[in-house]
Amino acid sequence: MVEIPPQQAAWTEKSEAGRNPAVLYSFRRCPFAIRARLALAAAAVQVELREVSLAAKPPELLVASAKGTVPVLVLPDGRVIDESQEIVRWSLEQLGQAWPDDGLAAQLVASCDGEFKALLDHCRYPERHPNGDASAARQRALTLLRQWNRGLHEDSQTRQRPELEWLILPFLRQFRGLDVERFAIEPGLDTLRDWLEPWLESPDLKAVMASPWGERRVWHSPSWLYHLTLAEDWRQAKRQGFYPWSTRGMTLEQVGFVHASWRHQVAATYGRFYADASDVVLLALDPQAIANAGVPILQEPAPDTGELFPHLYGPLPMGAVVLADPYPGDASEAP
Numbered sequence: 001m002v003e004i005p006p007q008q009a010a011w012t013e014k015s016e017a018g019r020n021p022a023v024l025y026s027f028r029r030c031p032f033a034i035r036a037r038l039a040l041a042a043a044a045v046q047v048e049l050r051e052v053s054l055a056a057k058p059p060e061l062l063v064a065s066a067k068g069t070v071p072v073l074v075l076p077d078g079r080v081i082d083e084s085q086e087i088v089r090w091s092l093e094q095l096g097q098a099w100p101d102d103g104l105a106a107q108l109v110a111s112c113d114g115e116f117k118a119l120l121d122h123c124r125y126p127e128r129h130p131n132g133d134a135s136a137a138r139q140r141a142l143t144l145l146r147q148w149n150r151g152l153h154e155d156s157q158t159r160q161r162p163e164l165e166w167l168i169l170p171f172l173r174q175f176r177g178l179d180v181e182r183f184a185i186e187p188g189l190d191t192l193r194d195w196l197e198p199w200l201e202s203p204d205l206k207a208v209m210a211s212p213w214g215e216r217r218v219w220h221s222p223s224w225l226y227h228l229t230l231a232e233d234w235r236q237a238k239r240q241g242f243y244p245w246s247t248r249g250m251t252l253e254q255v256g257f258v259h260a261s262w263r264h265q266v267a268a269t270y271g272r273f274y275a276d277a278s279d280v281v282l283l284a285l286d287p288q289a290i291a292n293a294g295v296p297i298l299q300e301p302a303p304d305t306g307e308l309f310p311h312l313y314g315p316l317p318m319g320a321v322v323l324a325d326p327y328p329g330d331a332s333e334a335p
């Protein structure tokens, strides 16, 4: 029996950074991440894109950047860039171009990442501002946008700069998305709309919202373990706050441990035990959270084949479940 050191895989990966392509931790819809992807795609940088669930950040992201925001770029030499503006700056360097620290461009970027972004978040999540006034936030955001509009109307050169598209337009797109019809008729925004609308249909944006730059499927940490379960058993466990099962139809009490798999073992386990079930869920488990809950994980051989599987010697801690997705999720996952 071999006890598994939690997060071994994350550390191994870090030490191998020198041999890997750049890694980009991203969240498809995040305007900061869209900004970074636009810049990196324009600079033709090769990246391994890792789509992150913000509710279940993989340990590798937190090892690279403890603040846990996306985007994060890990360069092949191990350097980490964890601010979207810095990723744009780095991408511009690859293109032999300078950061827009002049005049109107610099003012727009400062306004966008400062007051405008705060107002945008207030409008998007009014519940997070119980004493705030979302409609006043919208009015103030519109006042800023009218200032931007005037500046860009008088300085049409600035609008032509592609790096300003990367920096500003993902945020303007998000504001427009709050209420597309109202945005279309707000007075004083004509220049901004003329700038934004063609970009929304542009190949540049489409490229970073589709695979391989804009993955929808969440990247899975190699350190995670997996447990297949019937959807109804999982629903009931969430209701009662306790998961009593070891495997299909057998409880932890009967078996003595909870069966689990490594990622590469999931399809075969599904084929052996769950293929005839109509509603199956795959739980991804964080071994660090399992260890923190005081549940040992042992590698033990299956009696028939000797293949080693991870076994949890204690109840599955509900807080260790980082993802719960229908399985098979799509054709590529079917056994």
Ligand SMILES: N[C@@H](CCC(=O)N[C@@H](CS)C(=O)NCC(=O)O)C(=O)O
Pocket: 027, 030, 031, 032, 033, 054, 068, 069, 070, 071, 082, 083, 084, 085
């Ligand atoms: N200043 C950062 C901000 C990045 C940021 O806040 N990203 C959001 C997603 S849009 C995030 O990762 N939030 C962390 C969370 O929600 O847990 C940058 O420019 O990269």
